Amino acid sequence: MNKNNIFFRNMMFILLSSIGGFLLSFTGLSIGWMIGSLVVATLLSYRKPQFLQTNEQGISKFWTCIGQCLLGIELGQKINLSVMSVFMENSLAIIFMLIMSIIFSIISGYVLWKFSKTDMLTSFYGTAPGGLTAMPSIAEEVGANTAIVSIIQTIRVFLVILMIPMIVSYLLVTPHHSGAANSALMMAAPEFQFTQLFWTFALVFAAWGGAILGKKLKFPAPWTIGSMLGVAIFQTAGSSMVGHDLIAWWPTTFMILAQILIASSIGAMFHKNMLIGLGKIVNLALICTIGFILAMFGCSFIVSKLTEITFVTATLAFAPGGIAEMATTSVLLDGDSTFVVAVQVLRIIVVLLFLPPCFKFIEHYEKKKVELSG
Template identity: 60%
Template sequence: MREGTIFSRNIKFIVISGIGGFLLSLTGMSIGWMIGTLLVAAFFSFRRPPWLTLPGKQKGLNPYFLRIGQCILGIELGQKINLSIVHIFKEDWLIIIVILLLSILFSVLSGFVLWKFSRTDMLTSFFGTAPGGLSAMPGIAEEVGANTAVVSIIQTMRVFLVVLTIPLIASTLIASPAGHTSSAATGIPAFELSHILWTIVLAFVACGGAFIGKRLKFPAPWLVGGMASVAIVQSVSSSIVGHDIVSWWPHSVIVVAQILMGSSIGSRFHKNMLAGLRKTLVVALLGTLGLIAAMLGCAFIVSKLTGITFVTAALAFAPGGVAEMATMSVVLHADSTLVVAVQVIRIISVCIILPPLFTLIHHYGTRKGMGSHA
């Protein structure tokens, strides 16, 4: 089949899958674009209609669509490391870092429990429970050989449970002060030429970071390398000029990233990935509930030691996504700047530290005959 025909089928698959994302986004769910797109893409991947099936050895969309989505997400996360985060961590940085490390440790333990008490392999268990978010973890998991279907399902389940439980518990246990205004600004800054120029600079920086990440053999270098390089350039440049440098970065760019990643991951689903999933889901559900309970306990300790409201602490340390927790912080009148800062720091830490650690543990387990269940 000609390259042009293959490319047109890729685009057709992305557009059709994106319709599912659009429909789910109408519910108001910020991650709806990715979940809806992933569900529709997985459906067509299972059905494999002739007019969408790609010939030859290509089992899904061309990998560069996923890389583009990861690069966009890396720029989005990297930009959030700015001067405001530095100010936030001046006083309470130690307790915040300790609790973040505890949340990562709890998630690793949850992954270990999932591996021991289900038929899921070690690598998939760890990536499924890692608190890196639905946008980042499945893409990284795919590159290291984990079961992306199981990872996506577990990550989606955790997001839903967090969104349903933590805001409800936080808002009912302790009321937020009336009239308190979120410190995070919403909306897109007015268009200026300097904003466009800075966006172009960050795009080149992200590509350079991805190239370095590939040379250093980072997992998902387009996400991890791009994110780290943008974070460094954004924070250093803002410190030099004395204020945050703003780029023109409309929400539609993130929507495109969610569609590209959702359709790419979903296009590689096949029925064998879901074999024996019932026990895995039960164990993952119990592990997720335990993780949520542990983080609520940690949030309570932080609120007592630092004076940060329990609502803010609960949303900041919740094992959910940045967008979901930021939205909830606005609704519940919490300090959304702190919520976003802590969530982004954890995701960056998870994306940089955990994938190579999981891969190392997996290689060790494989040599010892522990990598998978009989």
Template identity: 50%
Template structure:
């Protein structure tokens, strides 16, 4: 990475890449900003349009943009961990814990299948299939040394398959079993608060906590420290304050912050793409589609079984445990008058568990694989 890249060059690159994100966001997909920005940035990095031909090589934009995107994303995820989420988890801890662990196990099994059936290396296969979300996993892949192109492709395939299949599935189930729907009103699952001095003060406190814990995570050599640290810092302060005053404090957090995060992440990750990353992706694409379909089917069947055992609505269970986007599943739950708060709580807990727990495992896996390869070469 060249440190000489100017701020102006970086901003031009992000704006141009962001045009692709804007166009895809018009489809209504919440993650559209990142996918569109990533694809456009990758196109610029790979094919060098006329605007960039005067340079011998297109350098990735400064790595601080990735840090900024991860930090904003971590602050947003941390805000979703509050007392209400903890109460929901406490009331349904056994079924939720089982399904979360089982879904992570299924994802890891999917990664093992991808590793064995495609040319993708072990680390990239496991990171690519981890159910941590398209916003977070490519950045973590870059941190731990996995192939970001493959991880982005696999994560995008799974999210798109979930978004295109799960809502239609639950809509069908809703029409067949309308009497089983649980009609509840929980308001917006993504309230950003009102623009007031008190809400802004609380936002500043959360950002400071996020920065403080992120700095600690950097010193402790955590993988993706600005994502994990900011998320844990905000979640800890949010829950602690809620427990102390016995109600949740709501910060002011505009929707544009999520867009800014997706722009920074998409542009940075896309700018680092090169043609070598895409070698042999045809087989990987096929395996990714098949493994994602298997993961989704297994999750749906398991959710139906959990619903039968616990008495939770079948549709609510499917939406809560599906490895898709938080916004998409929550929106579908609100549309069908299902328990959107439960859906958001379970989705958030899964993402936080994956992001907080799996990166150390990925780093260990990377060291183990490198050591094994070195021993194999030495034995020859």
């Protein structure tokens, strides 16, 4: 199969997959493009129509790298002066939340691994609260079952998005809309200005440099983590020099494209034997996720009692859901949306940087234990 034919089939696969994302985007979920595209890509890979035949590794890695790099730029831009200021003011509470997130994640993954037929890495990456878009990409790099990781991550995100806003608004507060103007300012993409375009190119260059360095340093998913760190360092340094946050022209279309490319790449690698023993895995994933959410409520209560942070703000900041969803909910419930965004962003960064090496250490320890017992 020549390169032009492969490129055409890859493009057709991605475009058809994006139809699912487009349809699910009407639900209003920011991850709708990811989930919808993943579902259609998985179905296409399962049915394997002749005009879309791909190799066993799915579509070209080129598309995955672009999607991961776009995701890294999106996350890296969120590390700005405002986030750093919030961290300095509430460092102890945030560190406590991040440590507990890691502990609960490892416990959930360990339970899923011990009581289901899935392998260790798939269990750990499936329960890690690093985001539906990021975790399957990293799981792919280490050889975990990306289909199961995606399913477990989807279950967690949906449970968090459905349960937490409803419980918080029903038991604690009455929703208000006084922050609507602030919400629109925070969530909407900035209008295009020609000067912002220069900063966009600068961040793309920083992301590319970070990804290349990440590959040399053997980072997991270097096109995500390397580009994220490159943009974060460049963004923070540039903003510090001018004394205010620099804003790049970065429309939401780029994040939509990242979700489509990553979801299509994951779905294209699907094959039937990935679903062996899925029923028990899903049931255990539900139990682990509900346990995670309940533990989060307990930790949020402790933080609210020991600090001046409200229970609503602590709950939404600690919730293992999406940044956009939790930030929007915090505005509607009169929480501190800046704090929520800061903690959510820092949690994802900590999870992406520290959990993969931790999982690798646990895997190495278990292998050594098996060898000694054998």
